Amino acid sequence: MITQKVLDLTLLLIVIGIPVVLIGLHNMSNPALRLPPIPTIQELIRVYKLGARKRLSQNFLLNQAAIQKLVNCAGDLKGCSVCETLSSAYTYIGKNMRIFHGDVLKFNMTDTFTNVEKRDWHDEPPDVHIIGNLPFNISTPLIILWLRQISQRQGPWSYGRTRLTLTFQKEVGERMVADIMDKQRSRLSIMCQHLCDVKVKHIIPGKVFVPAPKVDVSVVTFTPLRMPRITQPYHIVEKVVRHTFHYRQKYCKRGLETLFPPDLSHLCGEMLDKADIDPTTRPQQLSIDEFDRLCSIYSSYCEEYRGLFEYYYRDQHPNSVELIATAGD
Numbered sequence: 091m092i093t094q095k096v097l098d099l100t101l102l103l104i105v106i107g108i109p110v111v112l113i114g115l116h117n118m119s120n121p122a123l124r125l126p127p128i129p130t131i132q133e134l135i136r137v138y139k140l141g142a143r144k145r146l147s148q149n150f151l152l153n154q155a156a157i158q159k160l161v162n163c164a165g166d167l168k169g170c171s172v173c174e175t176l177s178s179a180y181t182y183i184g185k186n187m188r189i190f191h192g193d194v195l196k197f198n199m200t201d202t203f204t205n206v207e208k209r210d211w212h213d214e215p216p217d218v219h220i221i222g223n224l225p226f227n228i229s230t231p232l233i234i235l236w237l238r239q240i241s242q243r244q245g246p247w248s249y250g251r252t253r254l255t256l257t258f259q260k261e262v263g264e265r266m267v268a269d270i271m272d273k274q275r276s277r278l279s280i281m282c283q284h285l286c287d288v289k290v291k292h293i294i295p296g297k298v299f300v301p302a303p304k305v306d307v308s309v310v311t312f313t314p315l316r317m318p319r320i321t322q323p324y325h326i327v328e329k330v331v332r333h334t335f336h337y338r339q340k341y342c343k344r345g346l347e348t349l350f351p352p353d354l355s356h357l358c359g360e361m362l363d364k365a366d367i368d369p370t371t372r373p374q375q376l377s378i379d380e381f382d383r384l385c386s387i388y389s390s391y392c393e394e395y396r397g398l399f400e401y402y403y404r405d406q407h408p409n410s411v412e413l414i415a416t417a418g419d
């Protein structure tokens with residue numbers, strides 16, 4: 091006869107990982123004799139006292155339906171190698187899974203997808219897809235780093251126009267897709283949209299995560315564009331856009347002035363004139379085409395004026411992820 095005590099003991103054994111086979115006579119009509127439910131992942135975490143680390147922005151997605159929705163946002167993954175970034179990087183290749191431990195900000199993915207055929211940039215995206223429930227604390231520096239790699243066709247983008255499906259705090263996702271005149275329009279909007287087709291595909295309520303963050307989460311997809319909408323190198327675009335949004339409540343002229351040393355300050359007005367932009371336009375009112383014109387003119391000035399070139403490099407930290415990590419401004 092299976093008693094409640096036996097059932098409690100069985101549950102405990104299952105929870106601590108000991109396989110259990112129950113053999114006994116039982117009366118199915120007696121509710122006291124039902125088999126114990128299989129413990130949920132949340133229960134296992136509680137029993138094993140597996141705490142999430144705030145320092146690493148650990149907000150786990152354990153809800154099967156929510157995980158399925160996140161994966162569905164990536165579209166058709168048939169035949170794809172999928173790299174699930176973070177907690178470590180997991181690469182699923184066919185039925186195989188490879189696990190890499192390391193800091194994703196330093197992890198070089200150039201040689202990770204050994205069996206994936208490289209595609210020409212102008213072809214359809216390759217059979218590789220990066221999906222990640224990113225930790226909030228590094229999600230912006232990571233996407234800035236990856237945007238740079240997209241523009242230089244390095245890392246996962248040496249395989250072609252590799253797509254990304256990633257999570258961000260809801261408001262960060264809104265900034266990424268914000269259109270001209272939108273009050274959320276920011277530096278991040280231009281940096282993402284000039285290189286990628288960016289979409290917020292889904293919002294996951296914060297309460298679904300364990301532990302629950304205070305904010306909801308956007309699932310954002312990125313498909314690199316065949317032709318970037320701003321034609322200058324990434325470091326020029328990054329600099330012009332950063333300076334423009336530095337004074338986001340002021341006219342664009344105010345931020346753009348800071349691109350020039352005092353002895354060449356007259357070039358700012360000339361640049362706006364040549365780009366056919368009203369100096370009293372606000373940063374969030376500038377279109378990507380207007381940024382393209384500004385970047386081309388600024389780049390030509392850097393070549394023409396030695397003083398500006400030197401000033402430019404004094405203020406430039408092309409490899410620093412940290413310095414550009416506040417891209418939400």
Ligand SMILES: C[S@@+](CC[C@H](N)C(=O)[O-])C[C@H]1O[C@@H](n2cnc3c(N)ncnc32)[C@H](O)[C@@H]1O
Pocket residue numbers: 146147148149150151152175176177178192193194195223224225226228
């Ligand atoms: C939001 S959790 C997602 C965990 C898991 N993928 C999921 O969906 O439940 C983010 C994970 O990234 C890990 N992480 C934080 N910083 C990292 C870094 N610099 N490099 C790699 N992983 C990191 C955290 O330890 C945590 O496991």
